[in-house]
Amino acid sequence: MPKRKVIHREKPKEKFSYDPKKVLSKLEEYGRSVLEAIKSGKNPYFDIPMRGLNNVYFDEKSRLIKMGDKLSRRYFLNVAHARKFMQTLLIMAYVKRLVSEGKHASLREAYYANKHTIPGTRENTFEDQRESDPIIEDLERMLGVLREEMHITADRRGYIYGDIVIRDGEDEFNASKLGSGGWAVPGTVEHIQFPEINVDYALVVETAAMADRLIEEKFPKRENALIIATQGQASRGVRRLIHRLHYEEGLPIIVFTDGDPYGWYIYSTIKQGSINLAYLSDKLATPEARFVGMTMDDVERYGLKNVTEKLKGIPPNKKGGPTGDYKRILEEMEYPWFQNKEWQRQLKMALKWGVRIEQQALANKSLEFVAKEYLPEKINNGDLLP
């Protein structure tokens, strides 16, 4: 069987697009409109796309969760709006300074940096980070940019390993030459470039222990794959990296998680984004991602029944149910992107058997099994879920 029959690098669909000037000019545009309104004696306002479930929808064509067109208008001269208007301007000024100076701040730093008592009053600009975070989200929606593009960084988590060359500022290095550690993915990957990609696809792995197993078994080299360890739910940095590797570099994305509702949710978030961050789907999500495992079929096919675990919670047909894992699975069955035979079948089997299976249960076969049989077999045969 020729290798890589099914999985190979594709033609890029997007270009490297990081351009701080774009954000700056948007900010200036909004700033100018406020200034002009004031000068001409009008009441300045911002139009901000509304958040929440009733302003998002699943776009069948692009297979993305998208933001609707409902706007909320925030006025300066309105007692109910004035505080938020002031906060919006403060954060906009802060972002302008960050981007101009080429500096980054965390959400928390952005809060602390902008918290002060307004001179002549006993009023604080912000009382709590719960006030500043939503303003930053508002700005993302209003300007149509990621907060990373505004130089506000998300929490970082995850690492990568494989034969790609990364350029980050003045540094350039090969992510397969960093020992067993791998490269820690920073909170912001907007500015990262990839001068050389020598892999056929990226395998996104839920647990660090499994990623490390694959590294130890030399899977990346043998299968010509990049390993991306998410270490649980994928951070925004990792999701953006996956998106960029797929759309700018043409790498197929294959996701490998535990066979349980949490693992499938991790896949779902990488693939489609979340409803909370729906307005970012076109930059953070990768609808073309596919899923290699763990599946309920694997349990039968590889004789793993002995190493499954029971689902947590109460099944739907028992008193008080469904709760826990059962409830989660039923919710996932409703996701638009799981409306296909393959996924419905898996999810129904999980409900019926009442079991879940971990990636590491494959160690029951042997340590090598996952790297030398399970993954190559499934991936090279294209035995993947949509």
Add this chain to the structure above:
Amino acid sequence: MPKRKVIHREKPKEKFSYDPKKVLSKLEEYGRSVLEAIKSGKNPYFDIPMRGLNNVYFDEKSRLIKMGDKLSRRYFLNVAHARKFMQTLLIMAYVKRLVSEGKHASLREAYYANKHTIPGTRENTFEDQRESDPIIEDLERMLGVLREEMHITADRRGYIYGDIVIRDGEDEFNASKLGSGGWAVPGTVEHIQFPEINVDYALVVETAAMADRLIEEKFPKRENALIIATQGQASRGVRRLIHRLHYEEGLPIIVFTDGDPYGWYIYSTIKQGSINLAYLSDKLATPEARFVGMTMDDVERYGLKNVTEKLKGIPPNKKGGPTGDYKRILEEMEYPWFQNKEWQRQLKMALKWGVRIEQQALANKSLEFVAKEYLPEKINNGDLLP
């Protein structure tokens, strides 16, 4: 003022000591004793140092939590012991295979790999990871080695950035040339070597956001420091790395956490180890570590009252108290290594004021403040807590 008056690299006190043969010969020794007992018709047993609080003590001289000398004898021919005896032998055989083959397994893989139904019975060797984890701990105490030395890896978390050269297998790289990402610390650092160390000390930082702030401000270069980001409680890999950098490479260790009971606990664990893992203190702990902040004194000295937060829970003098942060602080006041004027003073102030202060609150001054004033001032003046 000359720089680095107080903080400079010291003479190493320990040597690189990773030697897989040591573990193998210990295992063989135990295996042989079991075999000989069986051959001569005796009842085989293992002597295992007892776990738990009543077999640990704080050794004033070494300033380490140490294990006492109480042993528990585990017999093969004893209905109450037989299952655990069998499990101990299984794991020992597994570790022998791992170390011989130069492979590593996670705790969970070790569980799955050794779970099977005993032929001719309906009995499983292990029912649950809660059965295998304690056996591995028993072996650590019995053999006097870290589980990392037995090639059983801990969860990984944390990254480093700074001018040191790391050798990991065939790879050699400088941890200051990896862009903004830094090197992800693997679960096991036993085999890592440091051909070149060009820094004066290591700064251990609780939050990724603060570590990234310092990297962006070029603190590592300007202050000749290595940054170690723990991302919360330090993983075993990071603690072992800190220990090795201090004892084998002579790097002073300075810890920088939030000014709250959780941050001080992180410091405490790096410094002294935890009671659970007391038997590992001499390999995982670094009693010479010092603490730069955040402290309650910082709140006054740098005028940060406006950006403190209230302690959570009920104070000791209120009904139902102490709970939450208050309770935690009172517990920390009892730790043997906090029995000194400086720490008692800080902890009392926190209780009295009822506040905590985050690292990132320093952003209230300016983004640069922490890197250009706060840390250099405190560190270069030796203004550190013991």
